[in-house]
Amino acid sequence: MIRFLKQSKIILFFRILLEKLVESVVYAKYIANGGRNKDKDKFRTDLDIRTHALEKGMSIGSVKVGFGKEKAASIIADLKKFLSIGGDKEVVSNYCGILWKYVSFNEELGADMSDIKSSIEALEKSEGLERVDCGGIIRKNRQELLSSLDSSFPVFSQTRYSVRDFGKDPVSISVLERALEMCEKTPSACNRQPWKVYIYKSDAIREKLFELQKGCNGFYKDMQYGVLICGDLCAYNINELHQLYVDGGMYAMNFLYSLHSLGVAAIPLTMGHKPSVIKGIKKSLGLKESYFPVLLIGVGSYPDNYKVAVSHRMDYRKYTSLV
Ligand SMILES: Cc1cc2nc3c(=O)[nH]c(=O)nc-3n(C[C@H](O)[C@H](O)[C@H](O)COP(=O)(O)O)c2cc1C
Known part of the structure:
Protein backbone atom coordinates (compact mmCIF):
# COMPACT_ATOMS: atom_id res chain seq x y z
CA MET A 1 0.00 0.00 0.00
CA ILE A 2 2.77 2.47 1.03
CA ARG A 3 4.67 1.52 -2.10
CA PHE A 4 1.57 2.24 -4.18
CA LEU A 5 1.02 5.61 -2.47
CA LYS A 6 4.65 6.58 -2.99
CA GLN A 7 4.32 5.94 -6.71
CA SER A 8 0.97 7.64 -7.16
CA LYS A 9 1.27 10.62 -9.49
CA ILE A 10 -1.53 12.50 -7.72
CA ILE A 11 0.14 12.13 -4.33
CA LEU A 12 3.46 13.11 -5.87
CA PHE A 13 1.83 16.22 -7.35
CA PHE A 14 0.64 17.37 -3.91
CA ARG A 15 3.97 16.56 -2.28
CA ILE A 16 5.77 18.68 -4.90
CA LEU A 17 3.21 21.46 -4.50
CA LEU A 18 3.85 21.54 -0.77
CA GLU A 19 7.62 21.50 -1.23
CA LYS A 20 7.37 24.33 -3.77
CA LEU A 21 5.12 26.33 -1.46
CA VAL A 22 7.64 26.07 1.36
CA GLU A 23 10.41 26.91 -1.10
CA SER A 24 8.58 30.00 -2.38
CA VAL A 25 8.63 31.51 1.11
CA VAL A 26 12.42 31.36 1.16
CA TYR A 27 12.67 32.50 -2.47
CA ALA A 28 10.44 35.51 -1.83
CA LYS A 29 12.62 36.45 1.13
CA TYR A 30 16.01 36.13 -0.50
CA ILE A 31 15.79 36.39 -4.28
CA ALA A 32 17.65 39.51 -5.40
CA ASN A 33 14.80 41.46 -6.94
CA GLY A 34 12.68 41.58 -3.77
CA GLY A 35 13.40 44.56 -1.49
CA ARG A 36 16.62 45.30 -3.33
CA ASN A 37 16.88 48.98 -2.39
CA LYS A 38 17.23 48.15 1.30
CA ASP A 39 19.51 45.15 1.08
CA LYS A 40 23.15 45.65 0.10
CA ASP A 41 23.71 42.04 -0.95
CA LYS A 42 20.73 42.09 -3.29
CA PHE A 43 21.66 45.55 -4.59
CA ARG A 44 25.14 44.24 -5.31
CA THR A 45 23.72 41.45 -7.49
CA ASP A 46 22.03 44.04 -9.67
CA LEU A 47 25.20 46.17 -9.87
CA ASP A 48 27.31 43.10 -10.71
CA ILE A 49 25.02 42.30 -13.63
CA ARG A 50 24.89 45.87 -14.96
CA THR A 51 28.62 46.62 -14.70
CA HIS A 52 29.44 43.27 -16.25
CA ALA A 53 27.14 44.14 -19.15
CA LEU A 54 29.45 47.11 -19.91
CA GLU A 55 32.51 44.90 -19.67
CA LYS A 56 30.90 42.31 -21.94
CA GLY A 57 30.03 45.06 -24.40
CA MET A 58 33.71 45.96 -24.72
CA SER A 59 34.62 42.33 -25.47
CA ILE A 60 32.24 41.97 -28.43
CA GLY A 61 33.98 41.85 -31.82
CA SER A 62 32.17 44.78 -33.38
CA VAL A 63 30.64 47.21 -30.95
CA LYS A 64 28.90 50.59 -31.40
CA VAL A 65 31.06 53.63 -30.55
CA GLY A 66 29.91 55.17 -27.25
CA PHE A 67 27.63 52.21 -26.43
CA GLY A 68 25.96 51.94 -23.02
CA LYS A 69 26.18 55.58 -21.82
CA GLU A 70 22.70 55.51 -20.28
CA LYS A 71 23.52 52.29 -18.47
CA ALA A 72 26.82 53.72 -17.18
CA ALA A 73 25.12 56.88 -15.90
CA SER A 74 22.46 54.87 -14.06
CA ILE A 75 25.12 52.61 -12.49
CA ILE A 76 27.04 55.62 -11.18
CA ALA A 77 23.86 57.04 -9.62
CA ASP A 78 23.13 53.67 -8.01
CA LEU A 79 26.65 53.29 -6.62
CA LYS A 80 25.93 56.24 -4.33
CA LYS A 81 22.69 54.56 -3.19
CA PHE A 82 24.57 51.30 -2.63
CA LEU A 83 27.07 53.03 -0.35
CA SER A 84 24.25 54.76 1.53
CA ILE A 85 22.79 51.35 2.55
CA GLY A 86 26.15 50.03 3.75
CA GLY A 87 27.64 48.76 0.46
CA ASP A 88 31.33 47.92 0.55
CA LYS A 89 33.68 50.70 -0.64
CA GLU A 90 36.19 48.22 -2.05
CA VAL A 91 33.44 46.74 -4.23
CA VAL A 92 32.45 50.22 -5.44
CA SER A 93 36.09 50.98 -6.28
CA ASN A 94 36.14 47.81 -8.40
CA TYR A 95 32.96 48.91 -10.21
CA CYS A 96 34.57 52.30 -10.83
CA GLY A 97 37.64 50.47 -12.18
CA ILE A 98 35.40 48.81 -14.78
CA LEU A 99 33.72 52.16 -15.52
CA TRP A 100 37.11 53.82 -16.13
CA LYS A 101 38.07 51.00 -18.51
CA TYR A 102 34.74 51.52 -20.27
CA VAL A 103 35.47 55.25 -20.59
CA SER A 104 38.96 54.77 -22.08
CA PHE A 105 37.69 52.04 -24.42
CA ASN A 106 35.08 54.38 -25.88
CA GLU A 107 37.44 57.36 -25.97
CA GLU A 108 39.89 55.30 -28.00
CA LEU A 109 37.06 54.69 -30.46
CA GLY A 110 36.45 58.45 -30.64
CA ALA A 111 33.40 58.89 -28.37
CA ASP A 112 32.93 61.93 -26.12
CA MET A 113 32.80 60.46 -22.61
CA SER A 114 33.27 63.71 -20.63
CA ASP A 115 29.87 63.50 -18.88
CA ILE A 116 30.50 59.95 -17.62
CA LYS A 117 34.06 60.83 -16.60
CA SER A 118 32.99 63.78 -14.48
CA SER A 119 30.24 61.72 -12.79
CA ILE A 120 32.74 59.02 -11.77
CA GLU A 121 35.20 61.65 -10.56
CA ALA A 122 32.49 63.35 -8.48
CA LEU A 123 31.52 60.02 -6.91
CA GLU A 124 35.13 59.14 -6.13
CA LYS A 125 35.70 62.53 -4.54
CA SER A 126 32.52 62.64 -2.44
CA GLU A 127 32.96 59.06 -1.19
CA GLY A 128 36.77 59.12 -0.83
CA LEU A 129 37.18 56.11 -3.13
CA GLU A 130 40.54 54.65 -4.00
CA ARG A 131 41.16 54.29 -7.74
CA VAL A 132 41.98 50.68 -8.71
CA ASP A 133 42.95 48.93 -11.90
CA CYS A 134 40.11 46.46 -12.41
CA GLY A 135 38.18 44.81 -15.22
CA GLY A 136 37.91 45.87 -18.84
CA ILE A 137 39.27 43.79 -21.68
C1 LIG B 1 25.62 30.06 -16.27
C2 LIG B 1 26.29 31.11 -17.09
C3 LIG B 1 25.52 31.90 -17.93
C4 LIG B 1 26.13 32.89 -18.74
N1 LIG B 1 25.37 33.60 -19.61
C5 LIG B 1 25.95 34.52 -20.41
C6 LIG B 1 25.17 35.21 -21.38
O1 LIG B 1 23.97 34.99 -21.52
N2 LIG B 1 25.81 36.11 -22.17
C7 LIG B 1 27.15 36.36 -22.06
O2 LIG B 1 27.66 37.19 -22.82
N3 LIG B 1 27.92 35.70 -21.16
C8 LIG B 1 27.35 34.79 -20.34
N4 LIG B 1 28.11 34.07 -19.45
C9 LIG B 1 29.57 34.28 -19.40
C10 LIG B 1 29.98 35.01 -18.12
O3 LIG B 1 29.79 36.38 -18.29
C11 LIG B 1 31.46 34.67 -17.84
O4 LIG B 1 31.58 33.28 -17.66
C12 LIG B 1 31.99 35.36 -16.59
O5 LIG B 1 32.03 36.75 -16.77
C13 LIG B 1 33.40 34.87 -16.27
O6 LIG B 1 34.25 35.12 -17.35
P1 LIG B 1 35.11 33.99 -18.08
O7 LIG B 1 34.15 32.92 -18.55
O8 LIG B 1 35.77 34.69 -19.23
O9 LIG B 1 36.08 33.43 -17.10
C14 LIG B 1 27.53 33.09 -18.65
C15 LIG B 1 28.29 32.29 -17.80
C16 LIG B 1 27.69 31.30 -17.05
C17 LIG B 1 28.55 30.42 -16.15
Whole structure:
Protein backbone atom coordinates (compact mmCIF):
# COMPACT_ATOMS: atom_id res chain seq x y z
CA MET A 1 0.00 0.00 0.00
CA ILE A 2 2.77 2.47 1.03
CA ARG A 3 4.67 1.52 -2.10
CA PHE A 4 1.57 2.24 -4.18
CA LEU A 5 1.02 5.61 -2.47
CA LYS A 6 4.65 6.58 -2.99
CA GLN A 7 4.32 5.94 -6.71
CA SER A 8 0.97 7.64 -7.16
CA LYS A 9 1.27 10.62 -9.49
CA ILE A 10 -1.53 12.50 -7.72
CA ILE A 11 0.14 12.13 -4.33
CA LEU A 12 3.46 13.11 -5.87
CA PHE A 13 1.83 16.22 -7.35
CA PHE A 14 0.64 17.37 -3.91
CA ARG A 15 3.97 16.56 -2.28
CA ILE A 16 5.77 18.68 -4.90
CA LEU A 17 3.21 21.46 -4.50
CA LEU A 18 3.85 21.54 -0.77
CA GLU A 19 7.62 21.50 -1.23
CA LYS A 20 7.37 24.33 -3.77
CA LEU A 21 5.12 26.33 -1.46
CA VAL A 22 7.64 26.07 1.36
CA GLU A 23 10.41 26.91 -1.10
CA SER A 24 8.58 30.00 -2.38
CA VAL A 25 8.63 31.51 1.11
CA VAL A 26 12.42 31.36 1.16
CA TYR A 27 12.67 32.50 -2.47
CA ALA A 28 10.44 35.51 -1.83
CA LYS A 29 12.62 36.45 1.13
CA TYR A 30 16.01 36.13 -0.50
CA ILE A 31 15.79 36.39 -4.28
CA ALA A 32 17.65 39.51 -5.40
CA ASN A 33 14.80 41.46 -6.94
CA GLY A 34 12.68 41.58 -3.77
CA GLY A 35 13.40 44.56 -1.49
CA ARG A 36 16.62 45.30 -3.33
CA ASN A 37 16.88 48.98 -2.39
CA LYS A 38 17.23 48.15 1.30
CA ASP A 39 19.51 45.15 1.08
CA LYS A 40 23.15 45.65 0.10
CA ASP A 41 23.71 42.04 -0.95
CA LYS A 42 20.73 42.09 -3.29
CA PHE A 43 21.66 45.55 -4.59
CA ARG A 44 25.14 44.24 -5.31
CA THR A 45 23.72 41.45 -7.49
CA ASP A 46 22.03 44.04 -9.67
CA LEU A 47 25.20 46.17 -9.87
CA ASP A 48 27.31 43.10 -10.71
CA ILE A 49 25.02 42.30 -13.63
CA ARG A 50 24.89 45.87 -14.96
CA THR A 51 28.62 46.62 -14.70
CA HIS A 52 29.44 43.27 -16.25
CA ALA A 53 27.14 44.14 -19.15
CA LEU A 54 29.45 47.11 -19.91
CA GLU A 55 32.51 44.90 -19.67
CA LYS A 56 30.90 42.31 -21.94
CA GLY A 57 30.03 45.06 -24.40
CA MET A 58 33.71 45.96 -24.72
CA SER A 59 34.62 42.33 -25.47
CA ILE A 60 32.24 41.97 -28.43
CA GLY A 61 33.98 41.85 -31.82
CA SER A 62 32.17 44.78 -33.38
CA VAL A 63 30.64 47.21 -30.95
CA LYS A 64 28.90 50.59 -31.40
CA VAL A 65 31.06 53.63 -30.55
CA GLY A 66 29.91 55.17 -27.25
CA PHE A 67 27.63 52.21 -26.43
CA GLY A 68 25.96 51.94 -23.02
CA LYS A 69 26.18 55.58 -21.82
CA GLU A 70 22.70 55.51 -20.28
CA LYS A 71 23.52 52.29 -18.47
CA ALA A 72 26.82 53.72 -17.18
CA ALA A 73 25.12 56.88 -15.90
CA SER A 74 22.46 54.87 -14.06
CA ILE A 75 25.12 52.61 -12.49
CA ILE A 76 27.04 55.62 -11.18
CA ALA A 77 23.86 57.04 -9.62
CA ASP A 78 23.13 53.67 -8.01
CA LEU A 79 26.65 53.29 -6.62
CA LYS A 80 25.93 56.24 -4.33
CA LYS A 81 22.69 54.56 -3.19
CA PHE A 82 24.57 51.30 -2.63
CA LEU A 83 27.07 53.03 -0.35
CA SER A 84 24.25 54.76 1.53
CA ILE A 85 22.79 51.35 2.55
CA GLY A 86 26.15 50.03 3.75
CA GLY A 87 27.64 48.76 0.46
CA ASP A 88 31.33 47.92 0.55
CA LYS A 89 33.68 50.70 -0.64
CA GLU A 90 36.19 48.22 -2.05
CA VAL A 91 33.44 46.74 -4.23
CA VAL A 92 32.45 50.22 -5.44
CA SER A 93 36.09 50.98 -6.28
CA ASN A 94 36.14 47.81 -8.40
CA TYR A 95 32.96 48.91 -10.21
CA CYS A 96 34.57 52.30 -10.83
CA GLY A 97 37.64 50.47 -12.18
CA ILE A 98 35.40 48.81 -14.78
CA LEU A 99 33.72 52.16 -15.52
CA TRP A 100 37.11 53.82 -16.13
CA LYS A 101 38.07 51.00 -18.51
CA TYR A 102 34.74 51.52 -20.27
CA VAL A 103 35.47 55.25 -20.59
CA SER A 104 38.96 54.77 -22.08
CA PHE A 105 37.69 52.04 -24.42
CA ASN A 106 35.08 54.38 -25.88
CA GLU A 107 37.44 57.36 -25.97
CA GLU A 108 39.89 55.30 -28.00
CA LEU A 109 37.06 54.69 -30.46
CA GLY A 110 36.45 58.45 -30.64
CA ALA A 111 33.40 58.89 -28.37
CA ASP A 112 32.93 61.93 -26.12
CA MET A 113 32.80 60.46 -22.61
CA SER A 114 33.27 63.71 -20.63
CA ASP A 115 29.87 63.50 -18.88
CA ILE A 116 30.50 59.95 -17.62
CA LYS A 117 34.06 60.83 -16.60
CA SER A 118 32.99 63.78 -14.48
CA SER A 119 30.24 61.72 -12.79
CA ILE A 120 32.74 59.02 -11.77
CA GLU A 121 35.20 61.65 -10.56
CA ALA A 122 32.49 63.35 -8.48
CA LEU A 123 31.52 60.02 -6.91
CA GLU A 124 35.13 59.14 -6.13
CA LYS A 125 35.70 62.53 -4.54
CA SER A 126 32.52 62.64 -2.44
CA GLU A 127 32.96 59.06 -1.19
CA GLY A 128 36.77 59.12 -0.83
CA LEU A 129 37.18 56.11 -3.13
CA GLU A 130 40.54 54.65 -4.00
CA ARG A 131 41.16 54.29 -7.74
CA VAL A 132 41.98 50.68 -8.71
CA ASP A 133 42.95 48.93 -11.90
CA CYS A 134 40.11 46.46 -12.41
CA GLY A 135 38.18 44.81 -15.22
CA GLY A 136 37.91 45.87 -18.84
CA ILE A 137 39.27 43.79 -21.68
CA ILE A 138 42.49 41.96 -22.50
CA ARG A 139 43.80 41.63 -26.03
CA LYS A 140 44.84 38.10 -26.94
CA ASN A 141 46.64 36.33 -29.75
CA ARG A 142 45.44 33.02 -31.16
CA GLN A 143 48.92 31.55 -31.82
CA GLU A 144 50.05 32.33 -28.28
CA LEU A 145 46.93 30.71 -26.90
CA LEU A 146 47.31 27.58 -29.02
CA SER A 147 50.90 27.11 -27.97
CA SER A 148 49.93 27.33 -24.29
CA LEU A 149 47.19 24.69 -24.35
CA ASP A 150 49.44 21.79 -23.35
CA SER A 151 50.35 23.42 -20.06
CA SER A 152 49.48 21.93 -16.69
CA PHE A 153 46.01 22.55 -15.22
CA PRO A 154 46.95 25.57 -13.03
CA VAL A 155 48.08 27.39 -16.20
CA PHE A 156 45.58 25.87 -18.63
CA SER A 157 42.54 26.70 -16.47
CA GLN A 158 43.57 30.34 -16.18
CA THR A 159 43.74 30.77 -19.96
CA ARG A 160 40.07 29.92 -20.57
CA TYR A 161 37.88 32.93 -21.22
CA SER A 162 34.36 33.39 -22.50
CA VAL A 163 34.75 34.55 -26.08
CA ARG A 164 32.51 37.16 -27.75
CA ASP A 165 34.94 38.03 -30.53
CA PHE A 166 34.95 35.16 -33.01
CA GLY A 167 36.88 34.43 -36.20
CA LYS A 168 35.76 32.98 -39.53
CA ASP A 169 37.71 29.67 -39.71
CA PRO A 170 35.22 26.81 -39.75
CA VAL A 171 35.13 24.53 -36.72
CA SER A 172 34.72 20.93 -37.81
CA ILE A 173 32.00 18.81 -36.18
CA SER A 174 34.67 16.18 -35.47
CA VAL A 175 36.31 18.60 -33.02
CA LEU A 176 33.04 18.87 -31.12
CA GLU A 177 32.71 15.11 -31.16
CA ARG A 178 36.18 14.82 -29.62
CA ALA A 179 35.12 17.23 -26.85
CA LEU A 180 31.92 15.25 -26.24
CA GLU A 181 33.96 12.07 -26.01
CA MET A 182 36.15 13.65 -23.31
CA CYS A 183 32.98 14.68 -21.44
CA GLU A 184 31.78 11.10 -21.15
CA LYS A 185 33.95 11.05 -18.00
CA THR A 186 31.86 13.78 -16.30
CA PRO A 187 30.67 12.65 -12.86
CA SER A 188 26.94 12.61 -12.10
CA ALA A 189 24.77 11.64 -9.13
CA CYS A 190 24.71 7.80 -8.93
CA ASN A 191 26.39 7.80 -12.34
CA ARG A 192 22.99 8.39 -13.96
CA GLN A 193 24.46 10.45 -16.82
CA PRO A 194 21.14 12.19 -17.42
CA TRP A 195 22.47 14.52 -20.12
CA LYS A 196 20.81 15.24 -23.42
CA VAL A 197 23.03 17.31 -25.67
CA TYR A 198 21.81 19.06 -28.82
CA ILE A 199 24.20 20.52 -31.36
CA TYR A 200 22.52 23.15 -33.49
CA LYS A 201 24.46 23.80 -36.65
CA SER A 202 21.95 24.95 -39.28
CA ASP A 203 21.86 28.76 -39.59
CA ALA A 204 18.12 29.11 -39.16
CA ILE A 205 17.64 27.09 -35.98
CA ARG A 206 20.93 28.18 -34.39
CA GLU A 207 20.20 31.86 -34.87
CA LYS A 208 16.62 31.43 -33.68
CA LEU A 209 17.89 29.80 -30.49
CA PHE A 210 20.48 32.53 -29.91
CA GLU A 211 17.79 35.17 -30.43
CA LEU A 212 15.50 33.48 -27.91
CA GLN A 213 18.41 33.16 -25.45
CA LYS A 214 18.84 36.96 -25.58
CA GLY A 215 22.29 37.10 -23.91
CA CYS A 216 24.37 37.07 -27.09
CA ASN A 217 23.07 40.00 -29.11
CA GLY A 218 25.86 41.64 -31.01
CA PHE A 219 27.93 38.48 -31.54
CA TYR A 220 25.63 35.50 -32.11
CA LYS A 221 25.95 35.63 -35.89
CA ASP A 222 29.67 34.83 -35.55
CA MET A 223 29.14 31.59 -33.62
CA GLN A 224 29.04 28.38 -35.66
CA TYR A 225 27.29 26.05 -33.23
CA GLY A 226 24.87 26.32 -30.37
CA VAL A 227 25.31 23.38 -28.02
CA LEU A 228 22.37 23.00 -25.68
CA ILE A 229 23.01 20.94 -22.58
CA CYS A 230 19.82 19.57 -21.07
CA GLY A 231 18.98 17.19 -18.26
CA ASP A 232 16.17 14.63 -18.23
CA LEU A 233 13.83 15.03 -15.26
CA CYS A 234 12.97 11.32 -15.50
CA ALA A 235 16.40 10.66 -13.96
CA TYR A 236 15.49 12.27 -10.62
CA ASN A 237 13.30 11.65 -7.59
CA ILE A 238 11.33 14.21 -5.56
CA ASN A 239 14.20 14.82 -3.11
CA GLU A 240 16.59 15.95 -5.84
CA LEU A 241 14.66 18.34 -8.05
CA HIS A 242 17.66 20.67 -8.47
CA GLN A 243 20.13 17.87 -9.12
CA LEU A 244 19.44 18.14 -12.84
CA TYR A 245 21.15 21.55 -12.84
CA VAL A 246 24.07 20.28 -10.75
CA ASP A 247 24.77 17.34 -13.05
CA GLY A 248 24.19 19.54 -16.10
CA GLY A 249 26.48 22.24 -14.72
CA MET A 250 29.27 19.73 -14.09
CA TYR A 251 28.90 18.52 -17.66
CA ALA A 252 28.85 22.05 -19.06
CA MET A 253 32.08 23.09 -17.31
CA ASN A 254 33.76 19.92 -18.47
CA PHE A 255 32.62 20.65 -22.03
CA LEU A 256 34.00 24.19 -21.84
CA TYR A 257 37.41 22.91 -20.71
CA SER A 258 37.35 20.16 -23.35
CA LEU A 259 36.67 22.71 -26.10
CA HIS A 260 39.37 24.95 -24.66
CA SER A 261 41.90 22.09 -24.73
CA LEU A 262 41.14 21.67 -28.44
CA GLY A 263 41.69 25.36 -29.20
CA VAL A 264 38.01 26.09 -29.85
CA ALA A 265 36.47 29.41 -28.77
CA ALA A 266 33.32 29.12 -26.66
CA ILE A 267 30.98 30.96 -24.33
CA PRO A 268 28.46 29.72 -21.76
CA LEU A 269 25.07 31.34 -22.34
CA THR A 270 22.42 31.35 -19.66
CA MET A 271 19.29 29.26 -19.81
CA GLY A 272 18.12 30.92 -16.61
CA HIS A 273 14.75 32.13 -17.82
CA LYS A 274 11.22 32.16 -16.48
CA PRO A 275 9.41 28.80 -16.90
CA SER A 276 7.14 30.35 -19.56
CA VAL A 277 10.18 31.42 -21.63
CA ILE A 278 11.83 28.01 -21.24
CA LYS A 279 8.56 26.39 -22.31
CA GLY A 280 8.56 28.54 -25.47
CA ILE A 281 12.21 27.69 -26.24
CA LYS A 282 11.56 23.97 -25.72
CA LYS A 283 8.52 24.14 -27.96
CA SER A 284 10.34 25.90 -30.76
CA LEU A 285 13.17 23.33 -30.59
CA GLY A 286 10.79 20.37 -30.31
CA LEU A 287 12.37 19.18 -27.04
CA LYS A 288 10.70 16.48 -24.96
CA GLU A 289 8.69 17.82 -22.02
CA SER A 290 10.95 16.08 -19.49
CA TYR A 291 14.15 17.64 -20.89
CA PHE A 292 15.25 20.87 -19.20
CA PRO A 293 17.90 23.15 -20.68
CA VAL A 294 20.77 23.78 -18.27
CA LEU A 295 23.17 25.83 -20.38
CA LEU A 296 23.66 26.86 -23.98
CA ILE A 297 27.25 26.97 -25.20
CA GLY A 298 28.12 29.12 -28.19
CA VAL A 299 31.02 27.73 -30.20
CA GLY A 300 33.22 29.27 -32.88
CA SER A 301 36.81 29.86 -33.91
CA TYR A 302 39.41 32.35 -32.72
CA PRO A 303 40.47 35.18 -35.01
CA ASP A 304 44.25 35.88 -35.11
CA ASN A 305 43.81 38.66 -32.57
CA TYR A 306 40.83 38.97 -30.27
CA LYS A 307 39.70 40.52 -27.04
CA VAL A 308 38.05 39.05 -23.95
CA ALA A 309 36.45 40.56 -20.87
CA VAL A 310 38.68 40.45 -17.78
CA SER A 311 35.84 39.42 -15.42
CA HIS A 312 37.74 40.21 -12.23
CA ARG A 313 37.70 37.36 -9.69
CA MET A 314 37.53 37.65 -5.92
CA ASP A 315 40.24 36.19 -3.74
CA TYR A 316 38.96 32.74 -2.67
CA ARG A 317 39.47 33.74 0.97
CA LYS A 318 36.53 36.13 0.60
CA TYR A 319 34.07 33.26 0.33
CA THR A 320 35.88 30.29 1.89
CA SER A 321 35.78 29.33 5.56
CA LEU A 322 38.04 26.79 7.18
CA VAL A 323 35.85 25.58 10.01
C1 LIG B 1 25.62 30.06 -16.27
C2 LIG B 1 26.29 31.11 -17.09
C3 LIG B 1 25.52 31.90 -17.93
C4 LIG B 1 26.13 32.89 -18.74
N1 LIG B 1 25.37 33.60 -19.61
C5 LIG B 1 25.95 34.52 -20.41
C6 LIG B 1 25.17 35.21 -21.38
O1 LIG B 1 23.97 34.99 -21.52
N2 LIG B 1 25.81 36.11 -22.17
C7 LIG B 1 27.15 36.36 -22.06
O2 LIG B 1 27.66 37.19 -22.82
N3 LIG B 1 27.92 35.70 -21.16
C8 LIG B 1 27.35 34.79 -20.34
N4 LIG B 1 28.11 34.07 -19.45
C9 LIG B 1 29.57 34.28 -19.40
C10 LIG B 1 29.98 35.01 -18.12
O3 LIG B 1 29.79 36.38 -18.29
C11 LIG B 1 31.46 34.67 -17.84
O4 LIG B 1 31.58 33.28 -17.66
C12 LIG B 1 31.99 35.36 -16.59
O5 LIG B 1 32.03 36.75 -16.77
C13 LIG B 1 33.40 34.87 -16.27
O6 LIG B 1 34.25 35.12 -17.35
P1 LIG B 1 35.11 33.99 -18.08
O7 LIG B 1 34.15 32.92 -18.55
O8 LIG B 1 35.77 34.69 -19.23
O9 LIG B 1 36.08 33.43 -17.10
C14 LIG B 1 27.53 33.09 -18.65
C15 LIG B 1 28.29 32.29 -17.80
C16 LIG B 1 27.69 31.30 -17.05
C17 LIG B 1 28.55 30.42 -16.15
